[in-house]
Amino acid sequence: MTHRHDGELVVFHIGLEIHRWWRPDVWLPAFMAMPAMLRELFADPESALRGADVLIGRGGPYVVQYWSSLDALYAYATAPESEHRPAWTRFNKMARRHPGAVGIWHETYxxxxxxxxxxxxxxxxxxxxxxxxxxxxxxxxxxQRIADGRTA
Incomplete structure (x- = not known):
């Protein structure tokens, strides 16, 4: 099998890097925030999130997300009513109180x-x-598949 898609496609990687495993009080809230966001997005038929895979990397868990639009990804990230905004605020407060205990990274393509x-x-x-x-x-x-531009 291969895939076919017409239109815009965005791949978003986001991960949690746990530096102090012995401090679940610090990293667990950030870890638990992602399932809530994914549930929210998958429950919304208007969401531009098309799929996601949860993986475990060297430093901790990460998610590969597939979005139909860059604007929709950014709109979700900045929407005050989304699960993301309060989770991001909580993470930033925690990160200032416990520097270096846990990190967040992301890449957008x-x-x-x-x-x-x-x-x-x-x-x-x-x-x-x-x-x-x-x-x-x-x-x-x-x-041949890449030359045909199956995602373009």
Whole structure:
């Protein structure tokens, strides 16, 4: 399988880096904020969040999110009524009280082209966030899929 998508696509990575594992009182509130945000976004049919994968990295958990619009991502991040705003305020207060205990990082990508391949896996990543389609003979090589601009 591969994916197909027309229109804007944004991939957003956000992670929690836990520096003091022995201080769950400091990092647990930030850790618990992300599931609340994801529930809020997935419950809203107007949300531009198209999919998300929760992963564990070297420093802690992170989420890869797939959005249909950069403007929608920024609108959610700044909306005073969203779960994000109070969580961000709480994190900043905690970070000032306990510097270096926990960190937050994120990266945002506007995707012009993407190549994907899924063999014997559940729908995940771009295939889950957009549309999963069979790989045809015309697109059975990565170079062909990226040249065709499946996400453009």
């Amino acid at each position: 506007q995707v012009a082209r993407a190549e994907t391949m899924y063999v014997s896996t559940r729908r995940r990543g771009l295939a889950a966030a957009t549309e999963a389609i069979p790989v045809t003979a015309r697109h059975d090589r990565a170079r």
